[in-house]
Amino acid sequence: MRAVAAFLLMIGVAAPVCAQSSELMLPAKVEAGAAFSIQSTGTGKGTLYIAGLGQVLKRDVQLGETTWFPAGTLYNAGHYAVFLAGNGSAASGAFDVVPVSQPADLSFLARPSRLAVGLHDGITGAVFLFDAYKNLIPVSMPIEFRLTSPSSETQSSTVVTHNGAAWTVMDSTAKQGTDKFVASSGAISSTRIIGQVPGDPCGLKMSAKPAGRQIQLQTDPVRDCSGNAVPDGTIVTFTEAYNGAQSTVDVPLKRGIAQVEMPAHADATITVASGVILGNQIRWEK
Amino acid sequence: MNKGGLLAGMLGAATIGLVVIGTVWPVSSARAYAGGQGLLRSSSTPEAAVQNLGDQIRAQAWQRAYESLANKAQFTEPEFVGDLMGYYPNLRTYSGVDHVEVFPLHASDNDAEVQLKLYWSTVVGPSVSTRDLHVVRDGDHWVAEWPIVKRPVVPPQVIPVNYLRWDVIYRGPGDDWGTQDVESPHVRIVDMHPVQRAEGLVILGELLNEDVVPAYVSVTATLLGKDQTPFATEGSFDKISHLLLPKQVTPFLIQFPGASLSDVQSVRMTPFSTLVPASADPVIEIDNEHLNPAPGASLTGQLINQSGQVVNVAHVLGTFYDSTGHVVWIADQYVDSALLPQTPVPFEIHIPEDLARKVSSERTVVASYTAGGVS
Numbered sequence: 156m157r158a159v160a161a162f163l164l165m166i167g168v169a170a171p172v173c174a175q176s177s178e179l180m181l182p183a184k185v186e187a188g189a190a191f192s193i194q195s196t197g198t199g200k201g202t203l204y205i206a207g208l209g210q211v212l213k214r215d216v217q218l219g220e221t222t223w224f225p226a227g228t229l230y231n232a233g234h235y236a237v238f239l240a241g242n243g244s245a246a247s248g249a250f251d252v253v254p255v256s257q258p259a260d261l262s263f264l265a266r267p268s269r270l271a272v273g274l275h276d277g278i279t280g281a282v283f284l285f286d287a288y289k290n291l292i293p294v295s296m297p298i299e300f301r302l303t304s305p306s307s308e309t310q311s312s313t314v315v316t317h318n319g320a321a322w323t324v325m326d327s328t329a330k331q332g333t334d335k336f337v338a339s340s341g342a343i344s345s346t347r348i349i350g351q352v353p354g355d356p357c358g359l360k361m362s363a364k365p366a367g368r369q370i371q372l373q374t375d376p377v378r379d380c381s382g383n384a385v386p387d388g389t390i391v392t393f394t395e396a397y398n399g400a401q402s403t404v405d406v407p408l409k410r411g412i413a414q415v416e417m418p419a420h421a422d423a424t425i426t427v428a429s430g431v432i433l434g435n436q437i438r439w440e441k
Numbered sequence: 442m443n444k445g446g447l448l449a450g451m452l453g454a455a456t457i458g459l460v461v462i463g464t465v466w467p468v469s470s471a472r473a474y475a476g477g478q479g480l481l482r483s484s485s486t487p488e489a490a491v492q493n494l495g496d497q498i499r500a501q502a503w504q505r506a507y508e509s510l511a512n513k514a515q516f517t518e519p520e521f522v523g524d525l526m527g528y529y530p531n532l533r534t535y536s537g538v539d540h541v542e543v544f545p546l547h548a549s550d551n552d553a554e555v556q557l558k559l560y561w562s563t564v565v566g567p568s569v570s571t572r573d574l575h576v577v578r579d580g581d582h583w584v585a586e587w588p589i590v591k592r593p594v595v596p597p598q599v600i601p602v603n604y605l606r607w608d609v610i611y612r613g614p615g616d617d618w619g620t621q622d623v624e625s626p627h628v629r630i631v632d633m634h635p636v637q638r639a640e641g642l643v644i645l646g647e648l649l650n651e652d653v654v655p656a657y658v659s660v661t662a663t664l665l666g667k668d669q670t671p672f673a674t675e676g677s678f679d680k681i682s683h684l685l686l687p688k689q690v691t692p693f694l695i696q697f698p699g700a701s702l703s704d705v706q707s708v709r710m711t712p713f714s715t716l717v718p719a720s721a722d723p724v725i726e727i728d729n730e731h732l733n734p735a736p737g738a739s740l741t742g743q744l745i746n747q748s749g750q751v752v753n754v755a756h757v758l759g760t761f762y763d764s765t766g767h768v769v770w771i772a773d774q775y776v777d778s779a780l781l782p783q784t785p786v787p788f789e790i791h792i793p794e795d796l797a798r799k800v801s802s803e804r805t806v807v808a809s810y811t812a813g814g815v816s
Contacts, residue, residue, distance in 0.1 A: 268621040352653045386653045388605040388721045389687040401730040403805055407721035430649050430688035
């Protein structure tokens with residue numbers, strides 16, 4: 156491929172010098188995948204080269220006749236150089252292969268795939284429009300973005316592509332669950348799933364009761380400020396301070412609550428926290 | 442015979458001669474490493490008896506060390522070895538004694554108290570264990586009694602465990618390039634500040650996993666000079682708890698040996714996180730935490746494994762705060778014995794003397810490692 160390209164470049168440079176009686180009549184542009192023809196002048200036999208990004212064609216042609224290229228011959232959009240060599244004459248030219256204006260595919264990037272509830276402009280979506288041959292379509296086209304939240308609340312916006320791309324931002328809603336984020340252009344659409352997860356615990360509260368020589372500590376069901384249950388596995392830290400000493404234990408939430416038994420010390424102060432969120436404090440006087 | 446042949450013959454004869462000399466009159470260190478009685482002194486003093494015992498432990502000559510004990514009838518040789526090396530795989534399993542030190546504590550005509558310090562070389566650095574031995578006179582020599590710590594017994598039982606576990610399916614090679622991969626956990630540095638120490642600059646801070654999934658984390662700091670040019674980059678290495686469950690906080694400490702705070706215009710912090718499979722088990726309670734003032738300032742306490750599985754290695758990280766709640770120091774200790782279920786294991790973290798008086802409160806976290814994977 157590289158050798159052919161180098162050869163074409165060489166004869167391309169030489170063509171204006173060598174050009175004698177042959178001429179090429181080229182289309183101004185060809186839609187990707189469409190059939191097209193190239194007309195040459197002169198007599199005798201020649202070789203026609205067409206070279207562009209990712210594609211090189213070579214055809215033996217009869218000078219003075221029309222050479223037909225069937226549909227699907229050139230499908231990569233870009234600028235193509237054409238060279239004709241033969242019978243002591245040479246000619247060159249160029250034309251463009253442009254993307255099909257009908258979109259056939261879109262690539263949809265939605266970020267992040269997981270975020271906390273209630274974030275303004277927390278979700279971004281970007282779309283790149285492609286034709287059937289995976290060429291980016293630079294023509295402006297409308298893209299509809301639609302985000303459906305777990306509570307069936309829908310946010311939507313329509314954005315016109317610019318140089319083949321369009322993007323938008325959306326808010327995460329107050330309810331945890333799975334968002335369905337759809338980008339569509341005509342009949343073409345792509346769907347991404349966004350996980351909305353609970354935020355920081357809110358109003359963290361524990362209670363204590365004696366359990367033999369221990370204190371049984373248990374939180375109320377832990378929820379975020381929107382009322383979503385904080386997921387199991389979230390760490391809740393219990394700290395008991397007594398007589399200048401301290402005991403600490405990190406407990407994961409299980410079935411929505413955290414519970415642990417700690418040594419019972421008279422006049423102990425027990426606190427609960429999760430991450431940087433502090434809960435209530437209990438003074439154990441027994 | 443030509444000159445080459447003569448030289449070869451002389452070299453061969455010299456080699457054979459040296460082998461014979463080394464075999465018949467070996468140096469004491471070679472005998473010791475070969476399992477002989479080399480380097481052992483006469484046990485004519487209590488210190489010499491304990492030194493000999495320490496040398497035998499260092500050479501892992503368990504049988505000779507056990508046989509030399511005065512109280513060997515009280516325990517078996519496997520119990521003696523288990524007391525030194527642990528009964529379950531732990532930090533000691535992959536370590537050896539580098540050297541020993543002996544300190545006389547008390548002596549009379551017939552008995553003495555001698556302290557034996559064993560300096561272990563472990564995969565995470567040196568570790569020192571200290572035993573006070575009672576030594577008794579036996580005729581013209583002294584013999585040591587080993588202060589055996591009996592093996593903790595966990596009664597046979599079934600402990601049901603139903604803690605959460607997270608598994609991860611990552612993006613596959615056949616997925617469209619626009620397909621999202623699983624989102625990396627969101628972590629946040631909630632505190633950070635540099636401290637100038639004699640040995641260099643130290644960055645202290647705390648990192649929070651604010652996500653709902655477990656995270657493998659680390660922190661890198663880059664020092665920028667007066668012209669905003671980076672001139673040093675270091676990571677937290679093991680001065681951090683690398684596995685953070687949701688809403689868990691770890692301290693981190695990053696050392697820049699030889700660096701000076703006066704050369705630093707700013708510090709660029711780069712937290713790293715990636716989603717990893719993890720388990721919410723084991724839960725480890727940190728009990729009886731005490732801040733002991735200088736001299737010999739330390740944080741002491743006990744670890745109690747509240748889960749059913751044995752924790753092979755525990756890494757304790759202490760964060761020390763001043764009265765205003767700012768982090769003033771971070772220190773750590775690897776516990777060199779396995780944590781059995783519901784069995785307290787003590788720990789002691791040393792605090793630099795000059796910082797001890799500033800310390801007003803502390804927070805301790807434990808990173809645990811279980812044979813077969815990080816837990």
